[in-house]
Amino acid sequence: MALSDDKLSEVTGQAFMNLTTDSHNGLTFTRLNLGLDVDTQLNIKKLELGNYSRSGEAAGTADIAIDNFALGSVNDATGAITPFKIKDPYLEIAYSGSKVVGVRMGFGEAKGHLSGDIKRITGNVAVDIYGKGSYLASQISCAWYDLICHGAKGIVGGAYANSDFSAAAQLVTNPGGDPDPVRAQYIGMVDGQKLSIPAGSGFDNFLLGLFSSSNCALLGTGTCFPLTNYGSFPVGKLDPNSQLFTDAAKGVFLSMQTQNVQWRDQQDTSQFVQALAGAFMNLPRNADGSAAIRTSFQEAFEGIPRVDTCLGTPTKGC
Amino acid sequence: MISKLCAIALACAALPVWAEMQALDDEGLSQVEGQGGVYLSGEFSVNKNGGVLWSTPTTANQAQWTADQRSCGRNGQIEVCGLRLGIRSEANGGWFVLDNIKGIFSFEGLTLRTRLINSGFGGDGAAFNQDVLELGLPNEMKFKNTTFSVAVANQGGWQNNKTYAPSFQQTNIFSGQIDGTVRVQGNVLIFPKN
Amino acid sequence: MMQKRTSLAVLLMLPLWAQAELKALDDESLASVTGAGFGLVIEDFLYDGTNATITINDITNSTGQNVPISVKELYVGATGSNKGSNLNPVDIGRLSYPWTLDLVKGENLKTFRDDGQLVQTLPTNLSVLSFAAPSKIFGAGGQACVSGFAAAGNNCSMRSTEKVDAGVRFDFNVTGSRTDVINMDFTELTMDGSYLRLWGDTARQQLVGEARINLYAKTLEILSCATGTSGCTSAQEQAARTIYFTNTYAQYALGYGKSQPLLFDVTSNGQFVLELPNPVAGISNSTTRNQVAADFYANAPRTNILIDNLNFGGTRASATAVPTGGYNFGRNEISGLSFNYLKVSSHDL
Numbered sequence: 133m134a135l136s137d138d139k140l141s142e143v144t145g146q147a148f149m150n151l152t153t154d155s156h157n158g159l160t161f162t163r164l165n166l167g168l169d170v171d172t173q174l175n176i177k178k179l180e181l182g183n184y185s186r187s188g189e190a191a192g193t194a195d196i197a198i199d200n201f202a203l204g205s206v207n208d209a210t211g212a213i214t215p216f217k218i219k220d221p222y223l224e225i226a227y228s229g230s231k232v233v234g235v236r237m238g239f240g241e242a243k244g245h246l247s248g249d250i251k252r253i254t255g256n257v258a259v260d261i262y263g264k265g266s267y268l269a270s271q272i273s274c275a276w277y278d279l280i281c282h283g284a285k286g287i288v289g290g291a292y293a294n295s296d297f298s299a300a301a302q303l304v305t306n307p308g309g310d311p312d313p314v315r316a317q318y319i320g321m322v323d324g325q326k327l328s329i330p331a332g333s334g335f336d337n338f339l340l341g342l343f344s345s346s347n348c349a350l351l352g353t354g355t356c357f358p359l360t361n362y363g364s365f366p367v368g369k370l371d372p373n374s375q376l377f378t379d380a381a382k383g384v385f386l387s388m389q390t391q392n393v394q395w396r397d398q399q400d401t402s403q404f405v406q407a408l409a410g411a412f413m414n415l416p417r418n419a420d421g422s423a424a425i426r427t428s429f430q431e432a433f434e435g436i437p438r439v440d441t442c443l444g445t446p447t448k449g450c
Numbered sequence: 451m452i453s454k455l456c457a458i459a460l461a462c463a464a465l466p467v468w469a470e471m472q473a474l475d476d477e478g479l480s481q482v483e484g485q486g487g488v489y490l491s492g493e494f495s496v497n498k499n500g501g502v503l504w505s506t507p508t509t510a511n512q513a514q515w516t517a518d519q520r521s522c523g524r525n526g527q528i529e530v531c532g533l534r535l536g537i538r539s540e541a542n543g544g545w546f547v548l549d550n551i552k553g554i555f556s557f558e559g560l561t562l563r564t565r566l567i568n569s570g571f572g573g574d575g576a577a578f579n580q581d582v583l584e585l586g587l588p589n590e591m592k593f594k595n596t597t598f599s600v601a602v603a604n605q606g607g608w609q610n611n612k613t614y615a616p617s618f619q620q621t622n623i624f625s626g627q628i629d630g631t632v633r634v635q636g637n638v639l640i641f642p643k644n
Numbered sequence: 645m646m647q648k649r650t651s652l653a654v655l656l657m658l659p660l661w662a663q664a665e666l667k668a669l670d671d672e673s674l675a676s677v678t679g680a681g682f683g684l685v686i687e688d689f690l691y692d693g694t695n696a697t698i699t700i701n702d703i704t705n706s707t708g709q710n711v712p713i714s715v716k717e718l719y720v721g722a723t724g725s726n727k728g729s730n731l732n733p734v735d736i737g738r739l740s741y742p743w744t745l746d747l748v749k750g751e752n753l754k755t756f757r758d759d760g761q762l763v764q765t766l767p768t769n770l771s772v773l774s775f776a777a778p779s780k781i782f783g784a785g786g787q788a789c790v791s792g793f794a795a796a797g798n799n800c801s802m803r804s805t806e807k808v809d810a811g812v813r814f815d816f817n818v819t820g821s822r823t824d825v826i827n828m829d830f831t832e833l834t835m836d837g838s839y840l841r842l843w844g845d846t847a848r849q850q851l852v853g854e855a856r857i858n859l860y861a862k863t864l865e866i867l868s869c870a871t872g873t874s875g876c877t878s879a880q881e882q883a884a885r886t887i888y889f890t891n892t893y894a895q896y897a898l899g900y901g902k903s904q905p906l907l908f909d910v911t912s913n914g915q916f917v918l919e920l921p922n923p924v925a926g927i928s929n930s931t932t933r934n935q936v937a938a939d940f941y942a943n944a945p946r947t948n949i950l951i952d953n954l955n956f957g958g959t960r961a962s963a964t965a966v967p968t969g970g971y972n973f974g975r976n977e978i979s980g981l982s983f984n985y986l987k988v989s990s991h992d993l
Binding site: 524525538539540541542543544545546567571572574575577578587593599602603604619620621622623624625626627628629630631632633634635636637638639640641642643 | 680681682683684685686687688689690691692693695696697698699700701702703710733735736738739740742744746803805848849850851908909910911912913914915916990992
């Protein structure tokens with residue numbers, strides 16, 4: 133509703149914070165929005181949320197346990213810092229009647245490196261793996277008798293050597309290849325997940341559709357990797373050539389809830405994100421379908437080395 | 451009669467001898483407690499009817515105020531404005547502002563005196579053994595329409611940015627308003643540290 | 645006769661002068677002289693704001709309308725107040741460990757590191773205004789910062805007679821159709837080791853500082869309904885709507901005077917900026933950078949937050965027991981948080 137002239141003239145100070153409400157799926161929400169731009173480079177020695185005994189999980193574990201957590205990176209050669217950028221953070225409370233059933237802290241936009249020794253993570257971590265056929269072929273190993281596998285390796289490394297392949301990955305169990313959103317230790321392709329060539333024809337993708345990941349393996353190559361392999365994740369779009377972040381991830385949040393809660397998705401406000409009971413970290417796909425975290429096949433197989441997050445001699449643990 | 455007078459005079463003469471002042475030694479001095487003090491009651495009003503800078507306009511529409519008018523109401527109300535305090539912590543920087551400080555507050559029984567503490571306080575008093583300045587808080591403080599605002603602005607003084615000074619920018623962070631009686635008791639003890 | 649008396653009096657006074665003569669302090673005593681300053685203790689303090697109406701204004705909703713927040717049930721009193729219903733006075737600070745206001749040279753104001761070492765965090769040769777809570781004690785006489793919880797440390801100075809119960813309730817109405825209530829109650833709250841230090845930085849031409857805010861509490865409970873209203877009357881209903889923190893502390897560290905002072909200023913377009921600059925910014929020699937970084941990581945205070953037990957909707961068997969039932973989030977910890985860089989700027993929404 134447009135403010136009348138009278139009302140407009142009263143809005144003397146603009147404000148950097150405001151309160152909004154929402155209601156859907158039987159719950160009501162109150163939110164404090166903060167108009168802040170936060171640039172930071174920080175290190176946390178130990179981040180642990182939700183250390184309680186949970187059925188189906190090993191004793192002594194936590195929903196989120198990350199050692200040497202860091203945001204942003206430093207360049208020791210020059211002493212310069214590349215900060216992690218957060219825009220418009222907010223704090224939202226979910227109520228069922230007058231009872232608080234969830235709290236979340238989210239970022240309107242986030243981009244930069246997120247680093248850590250991830251021991252356990254609970255949540256929705258969407259990763260896109262991309263790479264050239266030539267590299268993927270080099271990782272496919274076939275038993276001598278597996279003609280289909282050899283055939284596929286030949287095609288991938290031959291006709292499709294220069295094509296950009298992509299696969300969607302998420303938190304999984306290993307072995308098993310089942311989705312594991314709770315206290316996961318691995319990330320990879322779930323059972324039935326296929327490779328695709330985004331720029332390819334229907335035929336290309338039909339061919340690839342014949343092969344899908346099963347029990348953490350696809351064409352003889354492992355498709356599930358321990359989270360500890362990944363020292364750093366780029367959040368947002370990182371241009372691999374310039375190593376600069378070109379776009380931010382929207383919809384990143386950290387929440388705690390006593391039951392499964394549908395939180396409104398920030399990038400597509402007609403959608404919701406289901407957060408499971410417990411502590412939950414959401415690093416979702418962007419509105420255009422791209423994941424908040426994109427890594428190459430090479431990085432997926434070999435791990436991503438941790439970026440330097442400490443000034444001076446150490447790279448972590450400072 | 452005269453002898454009686456003389457006797458009285460002699461008696462009086464003797465008195466000063468017994469009452470002659472002697473320097474007190476340290477031990478004696480330390481036992482002398484302050485007997486006096488201050489007891490204060492009062493009612494203070496700050497800008498209850500506005501201040502001298504701004505006169506009160508007849509409309510809440512800021513664009514229609516004259517050059518010397520300002521109203522500090524909200525929701526279409528017209529209100530006088532309170533005290534404004536601006537602090538600039540950086541050369542050529544912006545200002546932290548405490549704005550619209552006004553209202554009436556009253557209290558009874560604020561006391562001020564010195565006191566020696568050498569006992570109590572869970573055992574700390576004996577080791578402390580020092581004089582303190584004791585400010586006794588009044589048991590009740592009454593507030594009426596007392597307000598203040600915390601803001602940041604790019605200039606120290608307020609200007610009407612709808613008409614005369616479009617470059618003036620002030621962001622109110624929050625404002626507070628207090629009405630009623632607050633019970634606050636206690637003695638604030640102030641003493642020099644070594 | 646009078647002359648004799650006078651001389652006697654004079655003679656009597658001579659030994660007094662001798663006893664009161666100034667002696668030079670030896671180095672050991674001098675080391676404990678921290679500078680000119682005042683100690684502050686509030687004896688028998690009690691604050692009860694239940695009969696006053698306090699409103700916070702100027703926080704708006706998305707259309708720019710004011711959302712008034714009513715502040716009720718604000719109280720500070722001695723522990724054991726049963727959420728403010730039984731308020732008794734409490735001493736804030738101790739005579740031997742008071743709150744202090746000092747003006748002192750940077751090199752004379754040392755800070756305790758977490759391991760008990762005294763280090764210099766402030767630059768040399770400038771005057772610092774310091775407002776500090778009672779200092780910590782490393783060694784004999786240290787008190788448990790959170791009673792019955794050793795992980796919070798035993799180096800606080802406030803005993804249980806100086807820890808407070810405090811609480812506040814916020815009611816606000818964003819839409820008009822429902823009122824949100826946040827009713828907070830702390831027990832055994834203390835702030836030992838906190839401080840705010842301010843000084844002028846000539847190169848930056850501004851007021852800069854370093855701050856540490858330590859909060860230790862045995863329990864914090866947050867109730868999300870108004871007691872006495874529908875759905876919030878029985879003990880069971882209230883327990884289901886309570887968030888319980890037990891054995892919790894937060895130690896916020898902002899700024900390290902020598903290489904990373906806290907900068908807080910207002911820009912020329914009326915927005916505020918909070919900044920912790922890069923400690924090695926502007927140093928071209930890499931050996932010097934490494935030295936400054938090593939000193940920063942070794943001596944700058946860090947932020948630590950620990951909630952030993954977080955529970956939503958359970959019930960406590962006694963006032964400070966860990967709740968059972970509800971959803972137990974267990975232990976939550978952020979430790980060793982250190983900023984190499986932070987810049988928070990506000991903008992209009």
